[in-house]
Amino acid sequence: MSDRSFVVVGGGPAGLTAALQLTRFGVPVTVVERTQAVGGIARTEEYKGFHFDMGGHRFFTKRADVHRLWEELLPGDFLRRPRLSRIYYRGRFFHYPLKPVEALLRLGPLEALRIVLSYLRWQAFPHRREETFEQWVTNRFGRRLFETFFKAYTEKVWGLSCSELRAEWAAQRIKNLSLRSILVSFLVPPRQTITSLIEEFHYPRRGPGMMWRAAARDVEARGGVVRLDSDVTRIVREGTRIVRLEVRRGGGLETIEGTDFITSMPVTQFVRRLDPPPPPEVLEAARRLRYRDLLTVCLIVNRPHLFPDNWIYVHDEGVKVARIQNFKNWSPEMVPDPSRTSLGLEYFCDEGDAFWTLPDAVLVQRGREELEKIGLAQAADVEDGCVFRVPNAYPVYDSVYAGHLGVLRGFMDGLENCRTVGRNGLHRYNNQDHSMLTAMSAVGNMLFDESHDLWSVNTDAEYHEEVRTGPETAAVTELLERFDPVAMGLSSGAMSGALIALATLVLVMKGGPVVGPTLGLLAEYFPGYRVSGAGSLVGLFYGGALGFLGGWAFARIRNLQTALFLALARRQRDLRGLARLLE
Amino acid sequence: MRDQPDPETAVRIRVRRLSALASGLVAGALAGAGLCLATLWLVVKGGHPVGPHLALLGQFFIGYRVTPMGSLVGLAYGSVTGFAVFFCGAALYNWIAQRREAGGGPA
Numbered sequence: 001m002s003d004r005s006f007v008v009v010g011g012g013p014a015g016l017t018a019a020l021q022l023t024r025f026g027v028p029v030t031v032v033e034r035t036q037a038v039g040g041i042a043r044t045e046e047y048k049g050f051h052f053d054m055g056g057h058r059f060f061t062k063r064a065d066v067h068r069l070w071e072e073l074l075p076g077d078f079l080r081r082p083r084l085s086r087i088y089y090r091g092r093f094f095h096y097p098l099k100p101v102e103a104l105l106r107l108g109p110l111e112a113l114r115i116v117l118s119y120l121r122w123q124a125f126p127h128r129r130e131e132t133f134e135q136w137v138t139n140r141f142g143r144r145l146f147e148t149f150f151k152a153y154t155e156k157v158w159g160l161s162c163s164e165l166r167a168e169w170a171a172q173r174i175k176n177l178s179l180r181s182i183l184v185s186f187l188v189p190p191r192q193t194i195t196s197l198i199e200e201f202h203y204p205r206r207g208p209g210m211m212w213r214a215a216a217r218d219v220e221a222r223g224g225v226v227r228l229d230s231d232v233t234r235i236v237r238e239g240t241r242i243v244r245l246e247v248r249r250g251g252g253l254e255t256i257e258g259t260d261f262i263t264s265m266p267v268t269q270f271v272r273r274l275d276p277p278p279p280p281e282v283l284e285a286a287r288r289l290r291y292r293d294l295l296t297v298c299l300i301v302n303r304p305h306l307f308p309d310n311w312i313y314v315h316d317e318g319v320k321v322a323r324i325q326n327f328k329n330w331s332p333e334m335v336p337d338p339s340r341t342s343l344g345l346e347y348f349c350d351e352g353d354a355f356w357t358l359p360d361a362v363l364v365q366r367g368r369e370e371l372e373k374i375g376l377a378q379a380a381d382v383e384d385g386c387v388f389r390v391p392n393a394y395p396v397y398d399s400v401y402a403g404h405l406g407v408l409r410g411f412m413d414g415l416e417n418c419r420t421v422g423r424n425g426l427h428r429y430n431n432q433d434h435s436m437l438t439a440m441s442a443v444g445n446m447l448f449d450e451s452h453d454l455w456s457v458n459t460d461a462e463y464h465e466e467v468r469t470g471p472e473t474a475a476v477t478e479l480l481e482r483f484d485p486v487a488m489g490l491s492s493g494a495m496s497g498a499l500i501a502l503a504t505l506v507l508v509m510k511g512g513p514v515v516g517p518t519l520g521l522l523a524e525y526f527p528g529y530r531v532s533g534a535g536s537l538v539g540l541f542y543g544g545a546l547g548f549l550g551g552w553a554f555a556r557i558r559n560l561q562t563a564l565f566l567a568l569a570r571r572q573r574d575l576r577g578l579a580r581l582l583e
Numbered sequence: 584m585r586d587q588p589d590p591e592t593a594v595r596i597r598v599r600r601l602s603a604l605a606s607g608l609v610a611g612a613l614a615g616a617g618l619c620l621a622t623l624w625l626v627v628k629g630g631h632p633v634g635p636h637l638a639l640l641g642q643f644f645i646g647y648r649v650t651p652m653g654s655l656v657g658l659a660y661g662s663v664t665g666f667a668v669f670f671c672g673a674a675l676y677n678w679i680a681q682r683r684e685a686g687g688g689p690a
Binding site for chain 2: 506
């Protein structure tokens with residue numbers, strides 16, 4: 001390994017995790033980060049001693065290796081925080097994830113009735129074709145519920161009308177939810193860990209940036225180099241090998257060489273900076289992949305407490321803000337002065353659009369006004385503010401992304417000494433720990449010839465669920481297997497017929513003045529049956545027929561029960577998936 | 584051991600197999616215990632004659648009578664008969680299901 005040197009592009013969770021792994025194996029590594037701070041889209045910005053988390057990053061993972069790394073990087077600085085998030089809609093707050101009974105009660109009896117009627121109407125007469133997100137949700141939950149809790153927010157986040165957003169997007173997110181886990185949860189009482197994962201999370205005392213600054217220090221302490229403010233302008237390749245990067249740093253250009261490369265920069269930008277460029281279809285695919293960008297208006301309010309939530313989803317169409325973070329509720333140390341509260345008003349937009357390019361002062365004023373309009377604080381209480389812009393915050397799953405991503409994947413996988421990792425490197429809606437996992441897997445593949453599929457690292461799916469493996473899920477799967485009604489009928493019929501025939505023959509052979517008077521009573525039900533040699537054949541027939549019917553009916557009913565059970569589980573999965581669409 | 588498909592596949596495609604041994608043992612235990620208890624119940628109730636209808640099982644189960652000792656005999660007969668019927672039934676089901684699956688799947 002000593003003759004190898006790695007270059008990692010991107011100082012976010014994925015890039016720094018890769019660098020951490022490499023330095024721990026004693027491999028020389030240089031990290032190149034475009035901005036002046038590490039953390040990528042999980043960075044923490046600072047303004048006058050206030051810390052602002054861009055997007056709000058909960059730390060929770062089912063991966064022991066990832067959690068161990070977090071604990072190693074921030075021993076004693078990792079808080080366990082309660083989660084509270086609500087939806088703000090028409091002046092009222094609704095717990096999120098939605099609690100159906102609470103939601104209906106808060107909406108009032110009339111609105112609740114309209115939601116129920118709408119649900120029934122769309123169950124009875126659904127859209128025949130599910131092409132759009134609107135149709136997809138409406139078919140499952142009714143139009144009224146869709147309009148109340150999903151339409152406005154979804155349109156704010158993605159910048160598309162729900163009638164333009166493809167149904168595949170929702171289906172894709174739901175698809176990954178484990179039907180099996182839901183089925184198991186029907187049968188086995190949930191364990192305590194479920195609640196803890198959903199209702200609590202870990203968080204560094206001063207935001208995720210604290211974690212990634214610690215990671216950068218660790219890399220440097222082990223001999224690695226972290227170069228900030230270094231924008232990769234050109235990626236030079238020779239055939240299928242990357243040989244060096246050209247980086248703009250300060251006013252000049254620098255060259256960074258390495259034997260191996262790991263990149264977490266947006267894969268679309270990576271291919272555009274290749275020299276020589278990749279085939280036209282790859283460039284075209286890169287051009288067609290979209291990201292959604294995040295603009296956070298940070299406000300400092302001279303009130304010690306405003307609301308108890310970590311964040312609030314704003315579904316009201318009267319304001320543009322989509323989500324409001326209350327950083328003090330993430331960690332008290334996010335604010336330097338306990339008499340103040342810091343908020344992050346999150347606006348989803350496209351880099352360079354009219355909103356993105358508004359002057360900061362205008363945006364702060366806009367945030368102040370919207371905060372008052374919602375009723376969370378008085379505009380006059382906002383004493384200061386600033387704006388942070390995070391480009392490429394969310395990969396967009398539109399109707400064409402999968403095909404284009406496939407083209408890019410094909411090209412990237414063909415590079416011998418380069419792997420792409422992280423949320424933007426893979427264009428996947430990864431959580432932080434999954435981004436780290438892709439980096440760990442990439443290092444394993446490159447250093448030890450392991451064969452992890454980076455593109456299939458779980459995106460979010462079973463993440464909020466209790467993932468069950470082993471005997472529980474195996475048992476559930478077996479329970480779901482269908483009975484063969486004909487086989488069940490035939491075997492049951494054969495056994496019943498044989499029993500009656502045998503019993504008849506035994507009595508015939510024993511003989512007596514009156515042969516088998518009691519068994520002979522079967523003739524009441526089986527016309528023609530008698531306790532005689534010929535009667536045993538009649539009994540065989542009747543027993544066989546009756547047994548067949550019984551066995552066949554049992555199997556059919558059991559299969560129907562299983563189908564209903566599965567339909568219930570599917571509905572539950574849809575509900576859980578829909579509840580996660582906002583996140 | 585069979586691999587574990589996703590639930591949708593399991594419910595649509597996979598035909599369940601029965602464990603003949605487990606089916607036989609469960610049915611045998613239930614039948615034996617049931618006959619034993621039914622016998623003892625009639626013995627405790629008493630009367631003349633004791634359990635005339637249940638005693639008709641003696642036609643098939645040689646040595647069985649509605650007495651305390653007969654309850655043990657019934658336990659043995661019930662267990663053996665229950666085991667045999669359900670073991671054979673499950674094995675027969677598996678055999679038919681397998682043949683049908685190999686020939687294109689159940690209806």
